[in-house]
Amino acid sequence: MKIYGLELIRGLGITMGRFITTYTVGFRRTFSNRLRGHVRQDVSQKGIFTVQYPEERLQLPERFRVLPVLIFDGKEGERWSQETERCTACGICAKVCPPQCIWIVQGKDASGKAVPKASEFTIDTDVCMNCGLCAEFCPFDAIKMDHRFEIATEERWVSHIHDIDKLHVSTEYYAKTHPKAWAKEEAKRHAEAQRKAAAAAAAKNVEKKA
Amino acid sequence: MAGGKILLNPTEESVLEQEVRRHVLITPWDKLIDLVVDPVYNWGRRNSLWPLQFGLACCAIEMICTAASRYDIARFGAELFRASPRQADLMIVSGTVTKKMVPMIVRLYDQMPEPKYVISMGACATAGGPFKEGYNVVSGIDKFLPVDVYIAGCPPTPQALLHALITLQEKISRQSVRDVRWYKPGPAHEIPVPVLGPDLIDVRRTDEIRACVAPVSTPAPPAFIAAPKLTAAAADGASVRAVEVASRLNEAIGAGGAVPSGQSVVVDPELLDKAGRYLKLQPDLNYDYLANLTCVDYQDCYELVYHLYSIGRPSSDPLCLKARADKRNPHAISLTGVWPGADLQEREVWDLYGVRFHGHPNLKRVLMWEGFEGHPMRRDYLEPYYEAAGKIFPSRWKEGRHQRAEERVPLGDNVKYPPGFDPSAYRPQPELFKPVTSKSVDRLKTDMIAVNLGPQHPSTHGVFRMRVVLDGERIRALEPVMGYMHRNHEKIGERNTYIMNFPYTDRLDYICSMSNNLGYAVTVEKMMGVKPSERAEYIRVIMAELTRLVNHFWSIGFLLNDLGAFFTPALYAIEERELILDLFEMAAGSRMMCNYMRFGGVAADLPEEFLPMADRLVRERLPRAIETLDGYLTRNDILLDRCKGVGILPKDAAVAFSAAGPVLRGSGVAYDVRRAEPYSIYDRFKFDIPSLPDGDVYARYRIRIAEMRESLKILQQAIREIPSAAGEAEPAKKLWNIRVPAGEYYGRVENPKGELGFYIVSDGTDHPYRYHVRAPSFINLTALELMCKGHLVADVVAILGSIDIVLGETDR
16 A cells, blocks of 8 residues: 655655755854855855855855956055057957947047057946856957956946946956956966066067177 | 915015924924834834735846845745735836737736836846847836846845845835825826837827837848858768768658758758658657757748757767748648657747748747847847947947946837837737647536736746636646747847857856856857867766756755745755855856856866865765755655646656656656767766656656766766866856857757757858757747646646746847
């Protein structure tokens, strides 16, 4: 004779077990007011799975991407300038952008000759698909994907169009959000500078000998 | 001074006014409102925002995750997702708003009682997002509804949605009952529902539309190329196989009926059904499986393309059958009689290309609506926001001053109408459905009634609609209605360069972006002759199999939701999915829209901590999670009762209807592209292809559980064997303007939902001439009516859940 409902009770047992672990495993956490800041949930995570946003938040991985930003060499709080910005207005980001949300005006000097600086740089964040191709293909490490995701606004017509002033963040900020990528890029730049210096020295030697 | 009125000069008046305001107008009642009523009222309002259970696209998945245990929107008093607009305060417009869907959205909004709030979630809902240029996309829900909070991002993560909710709560705290919209005198403000005409008609703008004239100059349309040459003999470049099949067809259907052309055979469109029947019924050919059907718009013809495979005779080579329809009055014979799986695909070709299929039982538009002007996939069809034939748009660089697409068009919106169109005289075309004329099965003297399930319905897994004819509570007929999320993937894809299509493939089946990436990469790499490095191949397999786990966890969780086990199984499943998404985020930077594969490798090598975590997940946690799910559900009496014997798809029908993936394998056909035509390095791994003969909902459920176990096997092998040479996974040279040699290719992979195929025709430039996606979710729906007939309404929900569709892929 088949007894109905046994499997049902077994299934409910699993639910009950889960219910209990939320108290036993996470007991200390449940009844302490200490929230943990940035949380990285592990494979062995049991019990309460909830991250108490906004008091706690998930640890973002370095590669996390939301909107693109432009980088200038400097400290946080400083303003970018034509000397410190890295962008050369080469346009590769605008060319690789799938929804074509990047607009660049190449700068001109006093005589009207084109210079490798952007005079206007606009990203329409309402079209941007956060794919990160611009950052991936930029040859100058000038455009990067930002981590800031708390970007809800009450209007979109002005604040969602990011112009060159709004886009620029400092290298200090970038080094903080992307420590590994920053170290790698710095090492590469350093090696490149050394190589160039060595090449220049060699050229000088050749000149001397001649 | 008459009437005691004091005349004052202006300065005195303002002084007096100030005095009066200070002493007289501010009564205790006002203070009461400011200090007591408003705070209490706003506190109540902002902490009990009940969202409407309503999702449109990819963002909806993140919205569901926000409601699940990791982010737990309940902490904000907003966990009560209401299925009825009449009980909801908050509409989270989560995803792409299409023209076909916007009348429903406006109607839902109108049905919500005041006070009501709107969050526009993601770039699409806010302004059209990456799909803005599409012909079926509304550039922002705020064109119709008043939006309170916008979130940029594609998609915003659950935490970003919570931030938006907090922003909305702050906005509510600033409100005062004295000036809120809903306590103002006068009738309630209702938004008129837009009409679907030759294009979307905003009825508030009738006069503007009538007065609007077409722009003087339009950008040049994309160029045509000529159809591939017909090659009568092998000497001209036709493959031996094509010559052989063509000569046999010529014998069978009449001389001159079939000509080889490269790898394919071109048949007279009037003789298609004869040719098809011959190819299917000849025992040594036995092409019983029509994998893909599409059309290419060439200069001189519309070329219909059929990709045929043989499941009954796995040793047969695949065959590409073609037919060329005349450009002026394109038509062909329908193949639904030979392969019923052609049904929806032929309707799609009719809808998008305007090729008429004679003999099709129900030929009408499938993605757009009846009455829409034009066939949008034709190359000379230009969207309202059309800017240039191919990306990169010249307006973006060097003199790239920002300009919204709206500023370039006369009506300031993504619409265009035929010249002289008068919206006030327009009468929308009625929807026509197949008539149902069978007698009542229950011998009840009741009328048959037609019921619409969807497009806004919690059980339809997105904006999908089923129009069912009921006899009592039994289904007599069912017609799937789709296109509510048709966001013009292929049209945009043909304008994109090859690399730009990667992030768009993420948004096809947005649960499985990694394996979509893989399918596209594999196809284009075949055309380019590129081979990724060993390490990249392993990474790809690991990602694709993790994706299969993600998808099956999700679909099993939600199948149970559909059966009425509200949210508990889904919550458990989502929890495991979240941990896999952490891995994706770690490697690719995004939880859902990974955009991780590149031609010849992956975007970036794995971070150091990836493999240890993946290994622990795959060996320790996930096997246990699958056991739990299995133990929790598989022998549960209610599940057995609801699923066994329901929605049966017999083996022959499954093949004939071109079903794929777990639906096909659940009907007893052990067919899997990973085995039938191994791609990447799947030939190195040991795994089984589970199949069950029953063909019911329960079989499909069990297939998914079994497939998850097989995926774990593959993952364990792949993680063990992956070569450790770090840094080799990226392509040797990163090129943003890759050119693909001219030619055509149909590439396919086994996605969690079934066979995902990409058919690409290249003309040698940097963007595809034709880019077609064979979407398993779309084609699996062809057999939906067959599975549902005779069952109860409640079963339809379970059957649909067991097919496991994703609307991003169904409608593309």
